[in-house]
Amino acid sequence: xxxxxxxxxxxxxxxxxxxxxxxxxxxxxxxxxxxxxxxxxxxxxxxxxxxxxxxxxxxxxxxxxxx
Numbered sequence: 179x180x181x182x183x184x185x186x187x188x189x190x191x192x193x194x195x196x197x198x199x200x201x202x203x204x205x206x207x208x209x210x211x212x213x214x215x216x217x218x219x220x221x222x223x224x225x226x227x228x229x230x231x232x233x234x235x236x237x238x239x240x241x242x243x244x245x
Contacts, residue, residue, distance in 0.1 A: 235236040
């Protein structure tokens with residue numbers, strides 16, 4: 179799953195560990211989300227958004243590909 183979590187985290191001046199601590203997950207979970215290898219729940223997506231002061235659209239919106 180493509181996302182902009184890493185960009186938003188860096189712009190918020192947070193390490194993966196700091197973001198993980200803020201939202202109650204492991205650093206490894208943040209790493210997997212940033213790499214697109216873990217599909218977070220809606221609640222986790224919202225927690226990330228609140229922590230980096232961004233919207234769901236900012237971080238997780240993916241344009242539909244034409245078939």
